[in-house]
Each structure stands twice: as C-alpha cells, then as structure tokens.
Amino acid sequence: TRMRVDVVSIFPEYLAPLDLSLIGRARASGVLDLAVHDLRTWTHDVHRTVDDTPYGGGPGMVMRPEPWGEALDALVPVGEEPPPRLVVPSPAGVPFRQALAHEWAAERHLIFACGRYEGIDQRVLEHAATRMPVTEVSLGDYVLFGGEVAVLVIMEAVTRLLPGVLGNADSLAEESHAHGLLEAPVYTKPPGWRGHDVPEILRSGDHGRIARWRRDEALVRTARRRPDMLAVLPATELDKRDIAA
C-alpha cells in the first residue's frame, strides 16, 4: 500500500463519501488504505463524553484531551518510522493549498483529527508534536461546524495526486494549472444549444489559434476573477497587451 490514512471523528458517517468513486477505486486498487474511527471508541464513561466547558470561559464546549490521546496512541504504533503526519483542520490553521496537497501525497501515513464544538484541547496537538509532525490547516476564511468536510476536501486533493489514481488526461489538466492562470472555458457537443453557440475557433481545427484563444480567455478570466494570481506571475509570462484587449 502506498499510503495509510486514519480519520478520527465523532461523526464517522460524515466520511462515508470516501468510499465512493475515485477514492473508492484508489482504495480497491491498494494505493490507499483508509480507516475511519469513532472518537467515542476511546471514551469510557456511560455517556461517552467527548466535550467539556472551556477554561477561561467563552461560548460553547471544548473537546477533552483524554479520548484524543488514547485514539492517537492506538493509531500510531510505537516507533513507527517515518512517523505519521497529524493533520488537524481548524479555523486557525495555515491555508490549505495545492502545494500542501503535493507534500502530503508523499506521506506514508496521514492521521486526520476532526474537531467539533469550539475545537480540540490544544494540549492534544502539543503532546502529539512530541512524536509526529502536526499541521493545523484551514480550507479558507469561512466558518464550518467541524473538520469533517475539510477532510473530504483534503482527501480528494491528495488522493488525485497518488500514482495511478488520475487518468493521464486528468494529469495533463493538472499540468495546465502550471501556467498560474485560471483555466479557459470548456465546451462539448452540440455546437448550438438554446441559442448559444460554441466559439467558432474551437471547431476550426487550427490548434495554434485555439491555444492562443484559450490563453487569452484564461488571462481575461484571471484578471477579472483573481487579479491576485496575476500579481505573482513572472513578467515574462504576462503580456500586458493580452490584458488590455
């Protein structure tokens, strides 16, 4: 197996989509070995308590450290080399970007800790950091209820980078982002649909002009929707004339 992934959550059913389609195929082909665990497995009281009130006051509840400590003890064999990476989705995390997806696709073992409530007692991450690399990661500047959907996103981004998961067509699409712009619009049959026609050039067979048309469309789209992406393009990449057009 290329990669082992463990996910711990109080809502393990939230991770059911990881059984489907491409990720399901990656698991069936042996490229990915995924296990989802219920954090309450590591509680011992009759109410299977995972949360408590926050020290210092404040709204909501905080996830208790003990269940998490026992869960990580169970999932990290003593002396595992190299150690797994613990990934903890959090509103306070570093931004999740494609570069991180590439880094994590190279890991042998990932463990995802899905927080809920106001988050996980910080000592869980501090203690884990004494025996494995720990990354708090955020999907973006919006507020979710917990870490589960972040794990679905991260797992999709990472799994598609594992060898053999992408068809070579997709991997070419992956490369197309290499030019640092948003992709051009795509079309398929029929040539005319509800009064909207496919741009003539795409049906011309003139591959040089088609490539130029796509690059111009990509530039215009990027300038309109993601000017921040243009700011980082090396000058040699950017022809001001294209933008002005």
Ligand SMILES: N#Cc1c(-c2ccc3ccn(Cc4ccc(CN5CCCC5)cc4)c3c2)n[nH]c1N
């Ligand atoms: N990835 C990612 C995330 C998450 C995320 C990830 C993991 C957990 C675990 C619990 N929550 C809920 C929550 C929501 C808001 C706060 C902030 N506090 C609220 C009042 C004072 C500050 C604390 C927890 C989570 C949210 N949100 N947005 C992303 N991009």
